[in-house]
Amino acid sequence: MAVAEKIKSIAQAPEKEYYLPGHRTCAGCGPALAYKLIAKAAGKNTIFIGPTGCMYVANTSYACGPWAVPWTHAQITNGGAVASGIAEAFKMMIKKGKIQDEYPNIIVMAGDGAAVDIGLQAASAMMYRGHDVLFVMYDNESYANTGVQVSPMTPYGGATMFTPPGPVIPEGKKFFPKDPMALFCGGGHPAVKYGATASVAYPIDLMNKVRKALAYEGPAFLHVQCPCPKGWMFPSDRTVELGKLAVETGMWHMYEIENGVKTFNITPKKLKPVDEFVQTQGRFSHLKPEHVARLQAWVNERAQHLGVEAVLPSVK
Ligand SMILES: Cc1ncc(C[n+]2csc(CCOP(=O)(O)OP(=O)(O)O)c2C)c(N)n1
Numbered sequence: 001m002a003v004a005e006k007i008k009s010i011a012q013a014p015e016k017e018y019y020l021p022g023h024r025t026c027a028g029c030g031p032a033l034a035y036k037l038i039a040k041a042a043g044k045n046t047i048f049i050g051p052t053g054c055m056y057v058a059n060t061s062y063a064c065g066p067w068a069v070p071w072t073h074a075q076i077t078n079g080g081a082v083a084s085g086i087a088e089a090f091k092m093m094i095k096k097g098k099i100q101d102e103y104p105n106i107i108v109m110a111g112d113g114a115a116v117d118i119g120l121q122a123a124s125a126m127m128y129r130g131h132d133v134l135f136v137m138y139d140n141e142s143y144a145n146t147g148v149q150v151s152p153m154t155p156y157g158g159a160t161m162f163t164p165p166g167p168v169i170p171e172g173k174k175f176f177p178k179d180p181m182a183l184f185c186g187g188g189h190p191a192v193k194y195g196a197t198a199s200v201a202y203p204i205d206l207m208n209k210v211r212k213a214l215a216y217e218g219p220a221f222l223h224v225q226c227p228c229p230k231g232w233m234f235p236s237d238r239t240v241e242l243g244k245l246a247v248e249t250g251m252w253h254m255y256e257i258e259n260g261v262k263t264f265n266i267t268p269k270k271l272k273p274v275d276e277f278v279q280t281q282g283r284f285s286h287l288k289p290e291h292v293a294r295l296q297a298w299v300n301e302r303a304q305h306l307g308v309e310a311v312l313p314s315v316k
Pocket residue numbers: 031052053054055076077110111112113114115140142143144145146151
């Protein structure tokens with residue numbers, strides 16, 4: 001894949017857009033912002049694969065689409081497999097001299113459901129076989145397009161249509177989320193040489209990770225946190241603020257794993273209490289202090305497990 005330059009500042013970011021105005025995403029949609037930045041960083045020679053989810057349905061309603069580069073729909077189950085087919089077709093056609101094209105950036109834009117739940121098998125198989133594809137998981141922490149149902153990435157305590165708080169399960173969702181970086185980049189998929197977490201709240205970091213991932217030959221993984229005003233229940237002008245607050249409270253960590261070596265990119269010296277994040281969103285409005293304490297205990301454990309060197313809040 002084409003190796004593009006590192007972007008040092010917003011002023012230096014390419015002006016050209018490949019994800020254009022005109023789509024039925026919500027005002028303040030985090031995943032739409034992710035798409036814009038990823039398309040900008042990847043540039044012209046790119047093919048997107050869109051498994052079913054908001055970033056397919058909301059972007060293409062109806063019979064149109066905002067991409068200035070080729071894009072294809074995939075089933076929510078098989079984004080990885082469709083990308084594998086496209087990648088191998090290009091490799092073969094170039095090898096046989098049937099086309100003169102440069103090998104394109106092939107990028108799957110999968111929601112959390114399409115990446116680590118319904119679509120996990122195909123994603124894992126693509127990475128295992130070593131296809132030259134960037135698999136992006138835009139994580140809005142629910143099955144959003146179908147009306148916000150719980151996914152493996154919904155945080156503990158999150159209310160969704162399938163995890164309504166009630167007398168039997170007062171906290172709503174009672175499980176803690178999956179760890180996709182551990183799943184894909186923790187050694188279980190030997191062909192994956194580059195994996196990173198990113199956030200729409202840190203656009204330069206996100207764009208550079210896209211370029212770095214594309215520069216690697218073989219599969220790469222990018223897990224992008226994308227606040228979703230509808231699913232998380234917050235005002236649509238606070239998307240970026242909440243992305244930052246997630247990092248400041250340790251609900252999200254920014255790091256990359258390159259050839260097995262982990263590097264933290266943006267780490268606060270001291271984490272804010274997770275309650276500050278919880279307070280901002282309607283999906284957590286039912287939580288009682290003991291639930292917030294449980295979430296804080298998990299945040300602290302995860303930070304320690306990942307090796308984050310920040311001062312942690314006390315668990316009340
Ligand atoms: C096999 C299959 N099961 C269920 C659906 C219904 N469906 C359409 S969009 C969607 C939600 C996708 O969630 P996610 O991948 O997290 O993306 P998001 O909508 O949150 O962007 C579901 C379940 C489907 N299209 N195909």
